[in-house]
Amino acid sequence: MQHPLDYERITIPPHGTVRIVCHNWPTCGCGDDCTNRPAAESPMARRILNGLIAAVAIIGAGLLIAGLR
Numbered sequence: 001m002q003h004p005l006d007y008e009r010i011t012i013p014p015h016g017t018v019r020i021v022c023h024n025w026p027t028c029g030c031g032d033d034c035t036n037r038p039a040a041e042s043p044m045a046r047r048i049l050n051g052l053i054a055a056v057a058i059i060g061a062g063l064l065i066a067g068l069r
Contacts (some may be wrong), residue, residue: 007020022028 011018
């Protein structure tokens, strides 16, 4: 069994440009040459982002209501 981070060289199209890809390419979803890996997502970062989005929405709604009075 090969480790998913083991890379191999392929040419696209045959005898074309050389790309270094992982063994799961192209189904891995990490881009044309396995360099666009998605960042590891943490639940805490998602909570902080959602909290900031909610805070901006509440402040914006408050300013809109205050401006209409």
